[in-house]
Amino acid sequence: MGKPNDKLKAFVDRIERLEGEKDALSADIKEVYSEAKGTGFDTKTIRKLIGLRRMDAGKRQEQEAMLDLYMAELGMIADTPLGQAAVKAKQEAA
Amino acid sequence: MGKPNDKLKAFVDRIERLEGEKDALSADIKEVYSEAKGTGFDTKTIRKLIGLRRMDAGKRQEQEAMLDLYMAELGMIADTPLGQAAVKAKQEAA
Amino acid sequence: MGKPNDKLKAFVDRIERLEGEKDALSADIKEVYSEAKGTGFDTKTIRKLIGLRRMDAGKRQEQEAMLDLYMAELGMIADTPLGQAAVKAKQEAA
Amino acid sequence: MGKPNDKLKAFVDRIERLEGEKDALSADIKEVYSEAKGTGFDTKTIRKLIGLRRMDAGKRQEQEAMLDLYMAELGMIADTPLGQAAVKAKQEAA
DNA sequence: ACTGAAGGCTGCCCGC
DNA sequence: GCGGGCAGCCTTCAGT
Secondary structure (H helix, E strand, O other): OOOOHHHHHHHHHHHHHHHHHHHHHHHHHHHHHHHHHHOOOOHHHHHHHHHHHHOOHHHHHHHHHHHHHHHHHOOOOOOOHHHHHHHHHHHHHO | OOOOHHHHHHHHHHHHHHHHHHHHHHHHHHHHHHHHHHOOOOHHHHHHHHHHHHOOHHHHHHHHHHHHHHHHHOOOOOOOHHHHHHHHHHHHHO | OOOOHHHHHHHHHHHHHHHHHHHHHHHHHHHHHHHHHHOOOOHHHHHHHHHHHHOOHHHHHHHHHHHHHHHHHOOOOOOOHHHHHHHHHHHHHO | OOOOHHHHHHHHHHHHHHHHHHHHHHHHHHHHHHHHHHOOOOHHHHHHHHHHHHOOHHHHHHHHHHHHHHHHHOOOOOOOHHHHHHHHHHHHHO
């Protein structure tokens, strides 16, 4: 008869297969970093750079815009001169 | 002229390529879990199971033994009769 | 005039005050673990132990039972003889 | 006699005590958010704001400065007009 | 009630 | 070998 627990086994197998491939990729990445380091680059900084690029720039700016309002209400000095101007304009409008 | 920073770009590209593939695999894994859940399995338990399988059997038992020992020292009831016996033996040996 | 944004500031202040205290406690906890480590205890095991104690006893057994069941379905050797017996009983009941 | 396992118990007690206090604070924080929401504020945004304030502004800028260099090498358009100018200057200097 | 997201926590890798 | 920094996982929270 068809065993019902075969389904569980199938799921586990698929997951482990995929995780194995993931591990292989991690190893590859590590190797690239190692190679970069050998060429004189600072791996830590490269990691940071990759992280930044990964972050969708658009969404980041959107969030900042949304927050400036609240910052202004708290009397915080916005990060940029531009931001300060915007804050000022908003206060005058209020 | 040959630009030296092309090397950096090449490294970054390679890494990002690999990370992209990794992300794809993560998505696949997530999907399998979702499918398993739809079939009635408890994903949390499956995750635990996968983790256990990944861990070397010897180390696993070693960890559990230590946990049982600590529980015994606190007067907690150990998980298993076997564990309790082991703990008792250890205490007498001490 | 009474500024409406003062209310926001008050909320933020209260939250940040509380979070500060929380951070202090986290630091204290970390310190205790560190001290325990210095006395020869295995911090990882202690963490596990604390987690178990935190969890309701009933739920804990329920989770372990499910894990054992899944392991049995995969043909893995269950952690404990007791667990194996329980699994067997469950399978026959099904 | 003094039991050696009393030490373990003492550590566990201290940790659990501290965690209890931490949980109480978390509950307090949650309550403040709830109150703020009742006053018409958007809790999600407040959370973001708190997170931003938490981040040490100085360190953040320091990191960004350190990274602009690498960004420039990749030909990425820096976030700000100021950044672009800086990049341009650097390229001309090269 | 489930899904997606955010923050906190754990394990891993690197440098000291 | 240890401690710090970073990525991944898990849990909790808002939204649907």
